[in-house]
Amino acid sequence: MAERITIKKPDDWHLHVRDGAMLKAVLPFTAAHFGRAICMPNLVPPVVTAKEAVAYHERVRAAIPEGSKFQPLMTSYLTDNTDPNDIEAGFRDGVFTAVKLYPAHATTNSTYGVTDFKKINPVLARMEKIGMPFLIHGEEADPDTDIFDREAVFIERRLQPMLKNFPGLRIVLEHVSSREGVDFVRAHAPQLGATITPYHLMLTRTDWLGYGNRPYMYCMPVIKRREDRDAIRRAATSGETCFFLGTDSAPHPVSRKLNTVGVPGIFNSPVAISLYAQVFAEENALDRLEAFTSLNGPKHYRLPPNTETITLERTGWTAPEEVEVDGPDERALIHRGGETIQWKVVAA
Ligand code: NCD
Ligand code: ZN
Numbered sequence: 001m002a003e004r005i006t007i008k009k010p011d012d013w014h015l016h017v018r019d020g021a022m023l024k025a026v027l028p029f030t031a032a033h034f035g036r037a038i039c040m041p042n043l044v045p046p047v048v049t050a051k052e053a054v055a056y057h058e059r060v061r062a063a064i065p066e067g068s069k070f071q072p073l074m075t076s077y078l079t080d081n082t083d084p085n086d087i088e089a090g091f092r093d094g095v096f097t098a099v100k101l102y103p104a105h106a107t108t109n110s111t112y113g114v115t116d117f118k119k120i121n122p123v124l125a126r127m128e129k130i131g132m133p134f135l136i137h138g139e140e141a142d143p144d145t146d147i148f149d150r151e152a153v154f155i156e157r158r159l160q161p162m163l164k165n166f167p168g169l170r171i172v173l174e175h176v177s178s179r180e181g182v183d184f185v186r187a188h189a190p191q192l193g194a195t196i197t198p199y200h201l202m203l204t205r206t207d208w209l210g211y212g213n214r215p216y217m218y219c220m221p222v223i224k225r226r227e228d229r230d231a232i233r234r235a236a237t238s239g240e241t242c243f244f245l246g247t248d249s250a251p252h253p254v255s256r257k258l259n260t261v262g263v264p265g266i267f268n269s270p271v272a273i274s275l276y277a278q279v280f281a282e283e284n285a286l287d288r289l290e291a292f293t294s295l296n297g298p299k300h301y302r303l304p305p306n307t308e309t310i311t312l313e314r315t316g317w318t319a320p321e322e323v324e325v326d327g328p329d330e331r332a333l334i335h336r337g338g339e340t341i342q343w344k345v346v347a348a
Contacts, residue, residue, distance in 0.1 A: 006347075007309060008305050008307070008308070009034065009307075010033065011036040011037065011306065012036075012247050013195050014038055014195045014197070014246025015037040015038060016249060016250040023060065025251075025324065025332070026323060028065050030249070033310060033348055035070065035071065035308065037072060038075060041075045042077060042102060042108060046077035046112050049083075049086050049090075050087075050090030050093065050095045053095050057072060057074050057095070069308070074096055075096065076096050076100065077113075078100060078113070078114055078123065079113070080115055080120070082099075082120070084125075087123055087126060087132070088126055088132075098301075099132065101113070101134065101135065102137045103137065103139065105141045106139045108220070108265055110137070121165075124162065127169055128169040133172060133301055134171045134172070138154045138181070139154050140157060148222065151181050155181065170190075170193075170300065172194060172195060173185055173193070175200060175221060175248045176194040177200050177221035177223070177224055177232070178221075178224055178228045178231075179227055179232075182232055182234075185242055190242060193296070193297075193300040194243055195248070196235065196243055197247055197266075198268055198275035198279070199266050200221075200223065201229065201232055204229050205223050205225060215258060216266065219265055222264075233279060233283060237292070238288070239285075239288040239291050241295075242300070243292060244292060244293075244296040245294075248268075250264075250265030250267060252267070254333060255330070267332050268335035268336070270320065271334065273310070274341045274342070277289060278342045280292070294306060309347075311345070313346045314342060314343055315343075318341070319337045319338065320338075321338040
């Protein structure tokens with residue numbers, strides 16, 4: 001009989017579902033496998049205020065397939081001018097689950113991000129006071145910082161002081177991508193946690209650039225060395241509660257990925273849970289999969305785990321190559337689409 005594993009339903013603590021036709025096309029993949037997801041606010045224009053988040057939440061809810069119990073969790077895109085009172089009111093009303101920091105110019109749709117870190121201190125103080133989680137795209141966007149060092153430099157220059165100045169603020173270092181990042185998170189848990197993507201667990205920069213330039217492996221933070229990937233694999237499969245699932249599934253139309261200047265982001269929600277299971281199986285750690293996918297994240301967010309379950313089986317299946325999108329965006333290619341995927345969701 002095929003190998004099977006049943007775990008509590010996972011949550012995706014880092015997801016981009018976009019808006020409009022793209023939202024309609026991609027959200028069903030997440031709703032099929034995940035109980036909840038942190039919906040990142042980097043739309044154009046971004047979701048900043050509680051009022052904007054209520055409207056976005058409505059649009060996301062409208063894209064959930066009928067009968068699904070999936071719950072989208074909303075975030076506020078932090079700017080230099082964010083009003084702490086609006087954040088607090090949004091959190092108390094259950095509109096916002098967290099606030100997300102994008103350093104200006106660090107990634108897709110980050111032009112409205114933070115330019116002056118002194119200015120955000122009042123918001124951080126308020127979040128510390130009310131117990132609201134703070135999510136960080138942890139990369140220094142200063143042009144003098146080498147792209148492969150952006151995470152390590154951000155940690156030293158920005159994250160370390162924030163942890164010290166706001167000891168009661170619970171932080172997530174999103175999509176940790178380096179050995180330095182993993183070590184830092186471990187050393188500062190439980191105040192600090194980290195999400196880990198399926199692609200940072202599997203790819204090296206040699207996969208990305210060593211056999212031709214593969215734009216569909218281009219993401220922020222960029223894929224790093226084998227040593228970094230191996231440190232991330234050890235962290236995810238260790239069972240340590242500070243590491244948890246966040247797919248960073250980030251769909252883009254083909255025309256924007258395959259452009260003279262291509263955009264970062266890997267659309268992986270259709271295959272994400274299967275890839276995580278593969279990694280844990282390869283590391284002989286399937287007994288720790290549930291902690292990573294379904295328990296550690298809720299613990300950091302102080303939310304109860306899901307009660308439903310999902311079952312995966314070691315059975316080869318072929319992921320679809322792309323998803324059709326209405327309108328001028330036309331289609332988005334799926335990470336590992338057209339390839340044989342080793343683990344399959346057989347009940348959810
Ligand atoms: C994300 C996107 O496309 O919105 N891209 C990415 O490469 N991860 C933004 C982000 O999370 O950095
Ligand atoms: Zn992201």
